[in-house]
Amino acid sequence: MNRRSFLFAIVLAFLLSAPLLAVERFPPPDFETNYSFPTTTVPPPRVDQYDYIDAAVLLVALAVATLLIYRKRCRKGVFLLMLLSLAYFGFWRNGCICPIGSIGNIVMSIFDPAYTVPIVVILFFALPLLAALLFGRVFCAAVCPLGALQDLVIFRPLEVPRSVEHLLRLFAWLYLGLAVLFAATGAGLLICRYDPFIGFFRLGDHSSTLILGASFLIIGLFIARPYCRFVCPYGLILRQLGRLSRRFVTITPAECVNCRLCEEVCPFNAIDKPTAPWPQDQFVSDKRRLALLISLLPILVATLAFAGTRLDGILSRSHYTVQLAERVALEQSGVVPDITPNEILAFKKTGRTTDALYADAAAIRRQFRLGGGILGAFIGLVIGLKLITLGVRWRRDEYQAHRAACLACARCFEYCPVRKK
């Protein structure tokens, strides 16, 4: 042990003894002058009358968006509402609270008995979902500030091949699954940590956040709304609810005349073209393929579930306790770094035994094994069902907005020559 580390050890021992001894080394003096102790100021949190205003604004914005899309069929109105939402939820309220991030809080409050969410978070989570069940993705169209920012920069949207789009969307499924897993195990709120536009909304943040946001916007010049389509976990939930919605966006207000004017206008690839007539000779091979895909589903689920349980080592390392246990174990095994990391200092300060820490870490790892398995099975199910739906020939006689993919942005309305009778 060299002199420096010896001195360090003495300081450390002194430091550690302080909370244990819990004696004041220098008792507060008895002043002879009439000095009175000042009190420590405790400024209260900023008053948040905004909470319920936010929820009210959300409700009103959803209602107005629905009105503009279904009753007025007016892109200009939708665009204006989108700008207002961007200004209010984004720049005025700094992008927090948002329904996308609320997924983490909701999941955490389900799994952590000590954590509860305020009512406003419940409202932000549930209102856009219920709106989607009634009217499709009106939230994405004109209320979401993240979507609005990306919608503004759409410059020359390229058409992403459908196959690529399906493939990229698997990333969003994985992101959703991981976000739920991390929130459930207490490893953190992934969606908020990697919110790409929060730095813009706050008008300044860490450079990593700004770079992430800027890259999304640059990609967004050519691939419309990349975060919404390929990353957003909330948008993914809204997609599925959009399939079930009571009312859905129709390109034409009356009967489609198959004029093809709307064919190219959707920057999000959300317009389905009429299908070619059924090729009779492929009937048997199609059926065979479908049978194959259906039988593939359980195999996919089982394989990926098994693979998921194997990932517990990597996944659980995202949790603080597991990281700490690994560092402590490293120190115990004799690999001592030059400088004791703050984590180890802090752990020693708590006075807990290493065995208790290891037990905690092992328990968390078991949670991740189970969670990883469920995540794997979930991804397997997603891939399997996707393959099955892709293997089925759907029949369409007219141009239709895809119920899940349509962001209800109202762009195509202007291109339809059919007017309401």
Add this chain to the structure above:
Amino acid sequence: MPQPQPNLTRRGLFGNGLWAAVVAGITGLSAYLFGRTKQAKTVWQIDPDKCVACGNCATYCVLELSAVKCVQVYAMCGYCDLCTGYLDPDPKKLDTGAENELCPTGAIERVFVEDPYFEYNIKEELCIACGKCVKGCEAFGNGSLFLQVRHDRCLRCNECSIAAACPSQAFRRVPADDPYLLKGAKESKPAGESKGIA
């Protein structure tokens, strides 16, 4: 027996059932969470017993000037002349010269009270939450200087960047109506129920 309506298809029935189930699910979940809502709101705070004053608070906050500041609990302070939170470990002189001060921004004000006692105040607008004084005070003094999230500055990010980077998990969510964890005041306070998630 009533005649089946012509628009009642198997697919329609299935769709309606699924729709109703999802609506019921979302409202049920909301109602369940609503019933569990205990306090209106939580805010982030540092548990001074866990904090190791690593200096992350100075750099990880999303604000340019961190929302975390050093606070002084005067009742715990020893009012030392040779304050290890104020003075450099090897000061040239025991005075207020900048070269003798530990604080890199000169955010601690030293005021003579009476011989040999000095009062130390934090100038919050200068404090950057580097924790140097906290370490000094904790190592050789009474530990009356420690870091706290100042709620007039905190933006209350859902996922606090400092909490995520805190090596000792000292950040935790506390009720907004009791938002400080001051040393010496916690005997009268129940232990925090909400666990810190980073």
